[in-house]
Amino acid sequence: MKATYRLTANPAEANALSEMSVLPGIVPGVINDLESIDWAVLEHAYGPGKEVPGWLRGMVSPDPDVRNEAFSNFYGKALHQGSVYSSTVASLPFLFAKADDPATPDRGAVVALLLSIGREVIEAEEIYAVICGPDGEESTIYPDTANLMREHANAFVSYASDPDARVRRAAIEGLGLFLDDAERAVALLRDRLEEESGAAERGLVVRTMADLVLRLPAAAGPVRSWFDALVDNGALDPDTRLAALVHRTRCAPESIDDQTVPKVILLLHEVTPSPQAEEDRPSTGPCTCEAEPEPDSDVPGHIAAAFDDLERHGRVHAPTTSLLVAFHEALGARFDDRAALLIEQLRSPDPGTRYDAIDMARCVITSWRGDHTHLVQLIGDCLQPHDSYISAAAAEALGKLGALAEPAREVLAAYIAEHRPDAWASPHRVQRRAHQQAVVALAGLGDERALPSLLIALDNDTDAWRAVNAVGHLPQAAAELTPRLMRRLADVDHSREWPDVSPTALASVLAALGDPAAVPALTDAFQAAIRHKQWRTAEPLLKALASFGPRAASALDIVRPLTDTGSTDVRTAAAAAVWELERRPGRVVPLLERLLDHHRNFDAIDLAGRIGPPAAPVLPRLRQILNEQAEENARNESNDAAVLNTGNAWTLVHTASALWDIAGDSEADTVVSALLNAWKDNDSTARDVLACLNRMGQAAHPALPRIHTALAQPHRGDDRWSGAVAFDLEIERLCRSLVTRLQDLPEAAPTGEK
Structure with missing residues (x-):
């Protein structure tokens, strides 16, 4: 059996893979055949795969440190962030050979690596049926490798009953991932539960059974009955009963009722360790943990802390945690139930x-x-x-x-x-x-x-x-904070790419504190950044200066020359600063006309809006941008475009907002329509859309139904990025303000969403 790959731009890589005898007939000595493959034409995340044979050999080294390093390199490069490469696939026969050989040290780790590769390709095969590389080559590597793993599901059946508990633990999940015969998979997993005595292994069997149902719905009927029997079996250990109850809800969320969470809580009490006796509890004295080693002086503190956070956030401190995370996901929007459990x-x-x-x-x-x-x-x-x-x-x-x-x-x-x-x-x-x-x-x-x-x-x-x-x-403490921040800004070495305290952060904070005493320090820092051509920091420093308005007019002679030099971003920031520092439209509007040649220059569009009616000369260009974007959106819809360009929605929001701020009521219908279309296509525009609608007052009335919908939704959206809570609270505030102002107005003709 050979895997088939379609790599039109890299025939050498395709040949290396297609000529490889894949998996059947593997013998223990296959590790000696590593040099029969031209690894140099294969790839991993960081280049040619010529290092891979060394990692595969390292995995069977008698030295545990060498083995750990080999596995770490393979995960980090040949399975980087879950991506599968040609060198990953070429490694499979050797990995299976090592997993089959009882003499292999750390066989459980080898099986776990095989499972990781299989899991990634199974999850990705539908999304990445065909992928394109940087040179345009096409590959069906994900579905092909997924099929290959399914064809060798029997290997995982064997591993799942291995005498080595570590091998069994690593293999159990494969029964749910790679077997396409639902009846056989269910029978094997039921047998495994009866054979396993460890709580971790039994919980893994139960979870895998649920994963099987989600992948193969044909297994749903018998598996749900099995789950119910486990939950109701009072003679069974509470860990397994809790796992069965949680994973039943994953398979059948419609089965969640008023008794589900109380049952979970009761079982949670049974599996939770008993409280410590009073004399065994830690004292309330000061922390006695060991002193922290000195950090590497070459690594900025915020970078080191970020890596510490990643490591710490990956820890699990209780055996029930993964179950409870899964249960919260199954409960979804049942907030009262989730709160009671928490x-x-x-x-x-x-x-x-x-x-x-x-x-x-x-x-x-x-x-x-x-x-x-x-x-x-x-x-x-x-x-x-x-x-x-x-x-x-x-x-x-x-x-x-x-x-x-x-x-x-x-x-x-x-x-x-x-x-x-x-x-x-x-x-x-x-x-x-x-x-x-x-x-x-x-x-x-x-x-x-x-x-x-x-x-x-x-x-x-x-x-x-x-x-x-x-x-x-803490703007109320600006008098104490500003001098300290100014000293830090003055000490920044602008020749360093990553100073420990970012001048960007210092500029942002000084702007937030609003103490005009900071203007000279910001001006000096801005000049230093320009001298060192640090445009990445020069722009936020310039924006911080602009935030002080006419109080920073002393910087005008430095800022004005930049309106006609440097990158578009710097010219735009300089034009915005000139406006904020002296508020003379005649000096800035001509600059805007050139800056708006690029229709995605949102800062320039926003500047036009802040200038307001005196920026009327750029109205034709703004209307042109809006029309071009509407036409592009219409083409995308007619072509049934699969991928939404979220930048299109932002173009609508920024341009429509500026159009309103300059032209007012005469553009109301156009503006409301554009804003609602942007909001429909990209929900992350909500705050900016609502801010403009709020400025529009009564003219925003056609948007009231959409505002009611936004206010009623229970979900805040994506909480993974900083500031998400403040973002949503501002959305709620704006929605309530608009509802209060608009709900009693007479019904207006609806503004259509295209």
């Missing part, structure tokens, strides 16, 4: 359960609208002086909630008050992180009680980058 989790006597519940609660609060006061308070209750590890997680979660953390304000302040402000620079790693996160969260609420610790940070340079990102919420 209350139990956050009150659990098991610290691992409480720790993992913090982020689950944060996800619910940031993803779903509603009254989250109780959940926020329970997260706040996790701020305990005797447990800095959980406290740090709670404080970080509260910081991500923004204004929604208000019910925990006093708890945050009390936690910070337990220590001196110099706890910001504590030598104890976990205690330092907990204190810093609590300070940042309190500052995010605009509370000046966070200030003493932030001043310590700015004065002694310990994690100053974190303090800089927080102080912009």
Whole structure:
């Protein structure tokens, strides 16, 4: 059997794969045949695959460090972020040979790698039926490799009954992924549950059975009955019963009723460790964790912290966590049920359960609208002086909630008050992180009680980058903060690509504080960035200067020359700054006419809107941009375009908003229509659309039905990016304001959505 690949632009790679004898007839000595393949014409994520044979040999080394490095390299390069490459596929016969050989060390790790490859191609085969590389070559590598793995499902059947528990554990999931005979797969998994005694393996069998149903609906009837029998079997261990109940809801969410969550909570109580005796509980004294090693001076603090966060957020602290995450996903919009479960989790006597519940609660609060006061308070209750590890997680979660953390304000302040402000620079790693996160969260609420610790940070340079990102919420303390930030800005070495404290962050914070004393420092920094041709930092520094308006007029002589030099972005930022600093349309509108030659120059379009009616000379160009975009959208719809260009929606929003701000009522119908079309095509434009509708007043009345719909939706949208909560709260505020103003107006003729 040979895999078939269609690689029209790389015949050498295609030949190397097609000539490879794939899988049947593998013998233990196949590892010696590695040199029979021309690995140099195959690829991994970072180039030619000539290193792959060394990794495959390293996986069978007697030295565990060599084996670990080999697996790490393969995952990082030949299976980079789940992508499969020609060298990955060429490795399969050798990996299967090693998995089959009882003498192979770490056979479980080999089987787990095979499973990872199979899982990725199974999940991706429908999306990437044909993929194109950078040179235009086409490949059917995902569906071909998925079929290949299915053809060798029997290997996983064998591994799943292997005497080595690590091999069995790695193979069980393959029974649900690669077997296309639903009846056989169900029978094998039922047998595995009876044979396995470990809680982890039994839970994996139950989860795999649910995955099988989701992949092969023909298995649904017998599997759901099996789940019900497991749940009702009081003689069965509670871990397996809990897994069965959770995974039944994944397969049949319509089966969720008023008793489902109470049953889960009861089973959760049974599997949760008993509370510690009073004498065994940790003392409430100061943290006794080891001092943190000095960070690498060549790595900026915010970069090192980001990697620490990634590692920490990948940890699981309780055996029930993966089950509860799956259950919350199955519950979806049943907010009351999810809140009831989270209350139990956050009150659990098991610290691992409480720790993992913090982020689950944060996800619910940031993803779903509603009254989250109780959940926020329970997260706040996790701020305990005797447990800095959980406290740090709670404080970080509260910081991500923004204004929604208000019910925990006093708890945050009390936690910070337990220590001196110099706890910001504590030598104890976990205690330092907990204190810093609590300070940042309190500052995010605009509370000046966070200030003493932030001043310590700015004065002694310990994690100053974190303090800089927080102080912009405390404009009432500008007199104390601005001089410190100015000194930091003056000390920035603009010849360095990545300074520890970004001049961009400093500029943003100084603009937020609004103290005009910062203007000279911003001007000097801007000049330094220009001298070093650091355009990436020059532009935000210029925008910060512009935020001070005429109070920064002293910088005009430096800014004006840039309106006719440098990149389009710099010229646009310079034109905007000239407008803000002196407010003379006659100087700026002629610049705008040139800048608008590129219809996606949103900053220039926005500048035209801020200038307002005096920018009337650019109205024909704005109308042209709007018409061109409408025509492009119509062509896309007529061609049934599969991929939406979200930039099109933003072009509509920016252009229509400027059109309203310049021309007003005469363009009302055109503007409302464009805004509603943009909102329909790209929901992330909602805040900008609503901001313009809010400025339009009564002219926005045709948009009222869409505003009602937006206000009624329970979901906030994507919570993965910073500021998502504030974004949604602003949407809600604008919707309520518009409803109040428009709902009693007489019905207007509807503005059509094209």
